[in-house]
Amino acid sequence: MGKSRSVQRVYSANASDYKLLEEIGYGASATVFRAIYLPLNDVVAVKCLDLDRCNSNLDDIRREAQTMSLIDHPNVVSAHCSFVVGRSLWVVMPFMAEGSCLHLMKIAHPDGIDEPAIASILKETLKALVYLHEQGHIHRDVKAGNILLDTNGAVKLADFGVSACLFDSGDRQRSRNTFVGTPCWMAPEVLQPGSGYNSKADIWSFGITALELAHGHAPFSKYPPMKVLLMTIQNAPPGLDYDRDKKFSKSFKEMVAMCLVKDQTKRPTAEKLLKQAFFKNAKPPELTVKKLFADLPPLWNRVKAIQHKDAAQLALKRMPSSEEEALSQSEYQRGVSAWNFDVEDLKIQASLLQDDEDDDVDGNTRNSVDEGLKSFTNNQDPSTSRSTLDADASYGRQINGNHLQKIEEAGYGFYVENNMSDLGNLSKNAQEISESSPDQVPSTLARESIQAKSKSPSAKDRRSQSGPLTPSIVLGHSASERGHTSERTDVETHTITEKPNRRIPSFSGPLMLPNRASANSLSAPIKSSGGYRDSLDEKAKANLVQIKGRFSVTSENVDLVKDIPLCAVPRRSSQGSPLRKSASVADWMINSKQGLIPPQTSKDSSNGHLSVSVITPHLQNLFQQTAIQQDFIMKLMSCLELPETSDVSQNGRLPPLPRSSESNGNAEVATSERERFLLSRISELQFKMLNLTDELNAERSKFLHLQQQLNSMPGGDNGV
Numbered sequence: 001m002g003k004s005r006s007v008q009r010v011y012s013a014n015a016s017d018y019k020l021l022e023e024i025g026y027g028a029s030a031t032v033f034r035a036i037y038l039p040l041n042d043v044v045a046v047k048c049l050d051l052d053r054c055n056s057n058l059d060d061i062r063r064e065a066q067t068m069s070l071i072d073h074p075n076v077v078s079a080h081c082s083f084v085v086g087r088s089l090w091v092v093m094p095f096m097a098e099g100s101c102l103h104l105m106k107i108a109h110p111d112g113i114d115e116p117a118i119a120s121i122l123k124e125t126l127k128a129l130v131y132l133h134e135q136g137h138i139h140r141d142v143k144a145g146n147i148l149l150d151t152n153g154a155v156k157l158a159d160f161g162v163s164a165c166l167f168d169s170g171d172r173q174r175s176r177n178t179f180v181g182t183p184c185w186m187a188p189e190v191l192q193p194g195s196g197y198n199s200k201a202d203i204w205s206f207g208i209t210a211l212e213l214a215h216g217h218a219p220f221s222k223y224p225p226m227k228v229l230l231m232t233i234q235n236a237p238p239g240l241d242y243d244r245d246k247k248f249s250k251s252f253k254e255m256v257a258m259c260l261v262k263d264q265t266k267r268p269t270a271e272k273l274l275k276q277a278f279f280k281n282a283k284p285p286e287l288t289v290k291k292l293f294a295d296l297p298p299l300w301n302r303v304k305a306i307q308h309k310d311a312a313q314l315a316l317k318r319m320p321s322s323e324e325e326a327l328s329q330s331e332y333q334r335g336v337s338a339w340n341f342d343v344e345d346l347k348i349q350a351s352l353l354q355d356d357e358d359d360d361v362d363g364n365t366r367n368s369v370d371e372g373l374k375s376f377t378n379n380q381d382p383s384t385s386r387s388t389l390d391a392d393a394s395y396g397r398q399i400n401g402n403h404l405q406k407i408e409e410a411g412y413g414f415y416v417e418n419n420m421s422d423l424g425n426l427s428k429n430a431q432e433i434s435e436s437s438p439d440q441v442p443s444t445l446a447r448e449s450i451q452a453k454s455k456s457p458s459a460k461d462r463r464s465q466s467g468p469l470t471p472s473i474v475l476g477h478s479a480s481e482r483g484h485t486s487e488r489t490d491v492e493t494h495t496i497t498e499k500p501n502r503r504i505p506s507f508s509g510p511l512m513l514p515n516r517a518s519a520n521s522l523s524a525p526i527k528s529s530g531g532y533r534d535s536l537d538e539k540a541k542a543n544l545v546q547i548k549g550r551f552s553v554t555s556e557n558v559d560l561v562k563d564i565p566l567c568a569v570p571r572r573s574s575q576g577s578p579l580r581k582s583a584s585v586a587d588w589m590i591n592s593k594q595g596l597i598p599p600q601t602s603k604d605s606s607n608g609h610l611s612v613s614v615i616t617p618h619l620q621n622l623f624q625q626t627a628i629q630q631d632f633i634m635k636l637m638s639c640l641e642l643p644e645t646s647d648v649s650q651n652g653r654l655p656p657l658p659r660s661s662e663s664n665g666n667a668e669v670a671t672s673e674r675e676r677f678l679l680s681r682i683s684e685l686q687f688k689m690l691n692l693t694d695e696l697n698a699e700r701s702k703f704l705h706l707q708q709q710l711n712s713m714p715g716g717d718n719g720v
C-alpha cells in the first residue's frame with residue numbers, strides 16, 4: 001500500500017521522503033502535519049495515527065486503508081498513500097489549506113457562519129455522502145471538524161475510512177457496548193445498544209452539523225458526553241427555532257428538521273435530501289466560502305492560537321469537576337471523535353449529574369433533561385437501584401440546585417425557622433431515611449426535615465433555602481435579613497415575584513410552625529431550645545411564662561392581675577399559677593367555710609373588729625350566692641313537673657318489682673305502684689326543698705337586716 005492510485009502522482013511509502021512541518025490539527029488518536037513530499041516538492045498533509053491508542057489490529061487497518069484508496073470523489077479527502085512507521089500509521093493526504101470548518105469558526109466565526117456559505121458547504125458535503133452511501137459506506141463521523149476547506153473554496157469531507165477502520169465494525173462495537181464517534185453528532189439509534197443503524201445515521205449527523213455551522217457549536221456541546229448521550233436519546237430532537245433563528249430561511253429550517261428525526265426510517269436519504277429547495281438554491285462554494293477565511297493567518301498559526309486558548313481555558317479551571325468539564329469541552333473543540341463509552345457507566349454517571357446549566361441552545365429545557373434522565377435511569381437494570389438511591393438520597397442536595405421548582409411544585413415548598421441543631425439532626429435523619437430506603441421516595445417527614453434544614457440561618461445553609469414562602473412572606477424578615485441569603489435567594493425572590501398566586505403550602509407536619517397570626521398560637525412550636533425567633537413582638541415572647549393548650553400567659557398578664565386590688569382577686573392556684581379565673585361562688589363558699597379571708601381582712605380581724613367596708617362585699621356575695629341557689633332550686637322544680645297527687649302510703653318503701661312468673665296483668669299493676677311510689681318521694685323532696693328555700697330567704701332577710709343595722713350604727717365602720 002505504498003503507492004496511491006493517484007492518476008498523475010505517485011507517493012512513496014518511505015517516511016524519509018516526507019518532511020513534516022507544522023502541526024495543523026489533532027484528534028483523539030492522531031496528529032496531522034503539514035508536510036512536504038520531497039521527491040515532488042508537493043505540499044501534503046500527513047496524519048500520524050498512534051496505533052497504541054487505536055482499537056484495532058494492523059490487518060484491519062490495512063484493509064480499510066485499501067478501501068480508502070479506492071475512494072475517488074471531489075468532495076471526499078482521499079489518501080495518497082499510507083504506511084506504518086514504528087507504532088504509527090502515516091496517512092498521506094492532499095493538504096486542505098484552510099483547515100476544517102470547526103477551526104474556522106473557532107478563529108473567526110464563533111457564532112456560526114452565514115446561510116449562503118452554510119448552504120454551499122453542506123451541499124458539497126452532502127454530495128460526498130451521496131457518493132459514499134452509493135458505495136455502501138457509512139462515514140459515521142460527519143461534523144464540522146471533518147469538513148475541510150481549501151483556499152480555492154473547495155469543500156471536502158475528511159476522515160473517512162482511516163479512523164473508521166481503526167475500530168470494530170458496527171456489530172462488534174455494539175456487542176462490546178462501545179461506540180465510536182462524537183456523541184453530539186451521534187444519532188439516537190447509534191447510541192442505543194441493540195438497535196441497528198445504517199447510512200441514515202450520517203443524515204442525523206449531517207443535520208447536527210448544519211446546526212453547528214449555524215450556531216458555532218453543536219447542540220448539547222457544553223454538556224459532558226454521558227449527558228449528551230442521554231439527551232440525544234430522551235429529548236426531542238434539536239432544531240432551528242422559528243423565533244430565535246429568524247435570520248435563517250424556512251427552507252434551511254425544514255431541511256434540518258428532515259434530518260433530525262429520531263425515527264431513522266423517516267429521515268431522507270442523502271440523495272433525496274440533496275433535492276431539497278435549500279440545496280437547489282445553494283451557490284458554488286467559491287462564491288460563498290472563500291470570504292470566510294479572507295485575511296486570516298496561515299492555518300498552522302490559527303491552530304497554534306486555538307491550542308493556546310484551549311490550554312488557557314484548562315488552566316483557569318482548577319477544580320476537579322471543572323477540569324473534567326473543561327476537558328470535555330476541549331475534546332469537543334479539538335474535534336475528537338473517538339469516544340469509547342461504557343454505557344452502564346454513563347447511565348450511573350448521568351444519574352448523578354445535576355442540571356445547573358441554563359436551557360440549552362436548542363430550547364430543550366432543563367426540565368425535559370431531568371425527565372429524560374429520570375425515566376432513563378428508572379428503566380435500567382442493575383444500575384437502576386443505585387441511580388435511584390442517589391436520586392433519593394440527594395433530595396436534600398437538590399434543594400441546593402435547580403430542582404427547587406420541582407420541590408415547590410410538589411407542594412413541599414414552605415418556609416419554617418427553627419432551632420438549627422434540631423433541624424440539622426432532622427435533616428440527618430431524613431438523609432438516613434432516604435438512604436435506608438433507596439427504593440422509596442423519602443417520607444414526608446424526611447422531606448419536611450430537609451426543607452426545614454434549608455431554613456437554617458447560617459450563611460452556608462441559606463443557599464439551600466427555597467420554597468414559595470420566604471422569610472419575607474411568612475416571618476416578615478426584613479430586606480436586610482434576606483440579604484443574608486446567597487445566590488439562591490435572588491432566584492427565589494424572583495420566583496415568588498413571578499408567581500404570586502402560587503399554591504398555598506401545607507403547614508401540616510411536625511415541623512410546621514404556624515405563621516404568627518396570634519401570640520396565643522404558640523403551643524406546638526415552643527421548644528425548650530428556645531430557638532423560636534421571629535419578627536413578632538419580642539416583648540410578648542420574653543414575657544411568656546406558661547403555655548396551657550392554646551392559651552398562653554405572659555408576665556404582662558401577671559402585671560394586669562397585680563393591678564387589680566387583691567380583694568377582687570378570688571384566689572391563686574395552689575401552684576401559684578397566675579392563670580386568671582373568674583370569681584366564683586364556690587371560692588367564696590370554701591373561703592367562708594374554712595375561714596379564709598383576704599390578708600388585710602385577717603389583719604383587721606386581729607383587732608377583734610370587722611370593718612363594714614370589709615364585711616359588706618362579703619355579705620353581698622352571700623346574697624348573690626343565695627340568689628343563685630334559689631334559681632337553681634326553681635329550675636329543678638320546673639323540671640320535675642310534679643303530679644297533682646302523691647302517694648306516700650308505703651312509708652317510704654319502694655314496692656317490690658313484679659316476679660317474672662306473675663301474669664302480665666299483675667306485673668302492670670306492680671309497675672304502676674312503683675311509679676306512684678317514686679312520684680310520692682319526689683313530692684316529698686320537693687316539699688323539703690321549698691322549706692329550705694324559705695329558710696334561706698329568712699336567713700337572707702336576717703343578713704339584710706343586720707347589714708342595715710350595721711350601716712345605721714354611728715361609727716359603723718369601727719366594726720361590729
Ligand SMILES: Nc1ncnc2c1ncn2[C@@H]1O[C@H](COP(=O)(O)OP(=O)(O)OP(=O)(O)O)[C@@H](O)[C@H]1O
Nearest residue numbers: 025026027028029030032045096100145335336337
Ligand atoms: N488533509 C488535511 N488538510 C488540512 N487539515 C487537515 C487535514 N486532515 C486533517 N486536518 C486537520 O486535522 C484535524 C484532525 O484530523 P482528523 O479529524 O483526521 O483526526 P482524528 O484523530 O481522526 O480526529 P477525530 O477522530 O476526532 O476526527 C482536522 O480537524 C483538521 O483540522
